[in-house]
Amino acid sequence: MYIRTIERLLLQFLSSCDYVIYIPGGGRSPECGSHDQLMEMTGGEYAAVVNNALRQQQQQQQQAKRLTAVLSTGYT
Numbered sequence: 001m002y003i004r005t006i007e008r009l010l011l012q013f014l015s016s017c018d019y020v021i022y023i024p025g026g027g028r029s030p031e032c033g034s035h036d037q038l039m040e041m042t043g044g045e046y047a048a049v050v051n052n053a054l055r056q057q058q059q060q061q062q063q064a065k066r067l068t069a070v071l072s073t074g075y076t
Contacts, residue, residue, distance in 0.1 A: 011053055022046040 014020060015035045022031040022038065024045045031038055031046045038046040 007053060008057065011050065011057070014050070020046070022049075 017035055020033065020035055020038055022045065024030070028045070031041065031044055033041070038044055039050065041047060
């Protein structure tokens with residue numbers, strides 16, 4: 001699944017925020033702090049969500065590079 005443009009922009013924006021409030025579903029407690037603080041939080045859901053989104057973004061970039069390399073060689 002491709003990360004939508006808004007998600008990509010949000011990931012870039014969050015790292016510059018002074019304060020972030022992440023409200024997970026399922027009645028769990030919110031996580032609050034700077035982006036860096038939330039990313040360092042052990043077992044934090046915010047960090048897990050952000051890291052997962054970043055991994056997906058990196059995988060998509062790698063797939064696009066591989067596809068470009070294949071198409072540029074003329075092989076399908």
